[in-house]
Amino acid sequence: MRTLLTLLLFWSAHSLAEQPVLRFSVAESWSMPLIRIENGQPVEGLLFDVMQAAAEQAGVRAEYHVMARMRLEEAMNQGDIDVRCYVSDQWLMARPKDFIWSVPLIHQRDVLVGRIGEGGPISPQRLSPQPIGTVLGYTYTTLEPLLAAHRLYREDSRSQELALQKLQAGRYRYAVSNQLSLRWFNHQRHAQLQPLAVLDEQDLGCLVRNDPDIPAQALLRALVRLKQSGEMERLLQRYGSTEEPQPAGTGT
Known part of the structure; x- marks a missing residue:
């Protein structure tokens, strides 16, 4: 044996x-x-x-x-x-x-994300100049003209999860996330983050x-x-x- x-x-x-x-x-x-x-x-x-x-x-x-x-x-x-x-x-x-x-x-959707209470759907073009949560090394085609014009400023995190954590903690008012990661984050952390606009697909x-x-x-x-x-x-x-x-x- x-x-x-x-x-x-x-x-x-x-x-x-x-x-x-x-x-x-x-x-x-x-x-x-x-x-x-x-x-x-x-x-x-x-x-x-x-x-x-x-x-x-x-x-x-x-x-x-x-x-x-x-x-x-x-x-x-x-x-x-x-x-x-x-x-x-x-x-x-x-x-x-x-x-x-x-x-x-x-099939992935990238969305503009805010905390519950930030209001309803909003276009990024209507945002006042401010930092926005992003992920290091990622390109956001829809936001590039706003970033180049210094109407928005990247605040990079090492991962999507960290970018959403900072949003939840109030480090900035808005961030960019794919929908799959946003749903996971909300479910795992009982967070109150909501998609405000589809930026890209x-x-x-x-x-x-x-x-x-x-x-x-x-x-x-x-x-x-x-x-x-x-x-x-x-x-x-x-x-x-x-x-x-x-x-x-x-x-x-």
Whole structure:
């Protein structure tokens, strides 16, 4: 019996060792419900579940590289990562040459957020000059003209969660957040933060290195199956994505 267990453990370890490894990037600025990082590695969250499920279906072992968000594009160009998820083409400085887009996985809305009592829907163009809570390294296309004209001033935080914490504590009157993170924050902290305007919407997917030495197509097919099977939608619902009335106006 002991010999059989030893052989099974050996075969299991040997099988894992033979699996191709894909290097997934993880942005330090991500927080729940997207991901939770512990001791330098992701351990739970929507994106962790998506990447783990896709890697398992593709028959590869996921290796996670946690880095600053502003380093992600450089890491892609230098060949330091194979897969970058939770990305839009609007966020890239240049079109990636050696990467293939996956199917869109998440439809995201970025919203202007205020505390309950700040009033109803409001366009950012109507705000008086003041600081606004933002996340370090993120670009907010709709707000860029207001930031460039010094009508609004960025107050950057390391993560979306920290930006919302500061808003709740009264460090500023308004912040920018994606709706998924806002719902999670309100639910987990019994907070009273509300969306006031939709600033932007985008479809987010993954970029996979187009390299014959890695199973890129297997991973892309796995992401298609996650989407078509309904598993992606189930994961989104698990982490709090439910349709709700949208704030009036888009801030444009």
